[in-house]
Amino acid sequence: MSVHEILRMGDPRLLRMAEPVTEFDTPAMQALIADMFDTMYAAKGAGLAAPQIGINLQLVIFGFKQNARYPEAPPVPETVLINPVITPLSDAIEENWEGCLSVPGLRGVVPRYQRVRYTGFDQHGAPIDRAVDGFHARVVQHECDHLIGVLYPMRITDFSQFGFTDILFPELDPADDD
Numbered sequence: 001m002s003v004h005e006i007l008r009m010g011d012p013r014l015l016r017m018a019e020p021v022t023e024f025d026t027p028a029m030q031a032l033i034a035d036m037f038d039t040m041y042a043a044k045g046a047g048l049a050a051p052q053i054g055i056n057l058q059l060v061i062f063g064f065k066q067n068a069r070y071p072e073a074p075p076v077p078e079t080v081l082i083n084p085v086i087t088p089l090s091d092a093i094e095e096n097w098e099g100c101l102s103v104p105g106l107r108g109v110v111p112r113y114q115r116v117r118y119t120g121f122d123q124h125g126a127p128i129d130r131a132v133d134g135f136h137a138r139v140v141q142h143e144c145d146h147l148i149g150v151l152y153p154m155r156i157t158d159f160s161q162f163g164f165t166d167i168l169f170p171e172l173d174p175a176d177d178d
């Protein structure tokens with residue numbers, strides 16, 4: 001297990017369409033997932049997509065009980081989600097702050113579907129089918145955007161609400177954000 005370098009915005013590998021996973025529960029896949037959790041926890045992230053470490057597969061992880069980078073966020077179950085499909089469950093849009101480990105030091109307000117269903121597979125190939133809302137729905141939409149080459153700044157509609165984390169949120173410990 002090891003912590004990987006997280007690619008930063010500007011790297012063309014973050015703009016690719018990720019390939020579907022075809023083999024589940026292999027030693028290589030389990031090692032990759034373990035490395036992704038190590039990398040996410042080391043960066044105190046709420047989620048991580050495989051393309052962020054240069055692996056062009058439809059694989060994301062997310063979840064936390066309490067997150068230092070998002071102290072207001074409710075817990076999200078620790079999840080491995082492979083070959084995901086997201087379907088909005090209503091037209092309702094919610095705006096809230098997001099950051100990204102590939103866009104260090106910045107935050108922006110991003111409109112997302114308030115309530116979505118997501119399906120896919122876990123690390124053993126078992127199906128996942130959940131209806132979620134709020135921050136959980138936001139995290140899933142953010143992570144799955146990485147699989148289609150979209151970073152959250154590309155979703156911002158009001159750039160007056162985009163800036164440096166230490167200016168916007170001086171109460172956050174800068175050590176918790178990069």
Ligand code: NI
Nearest residue numbers: 099100101102
């Ligand atoms: Ni991200």
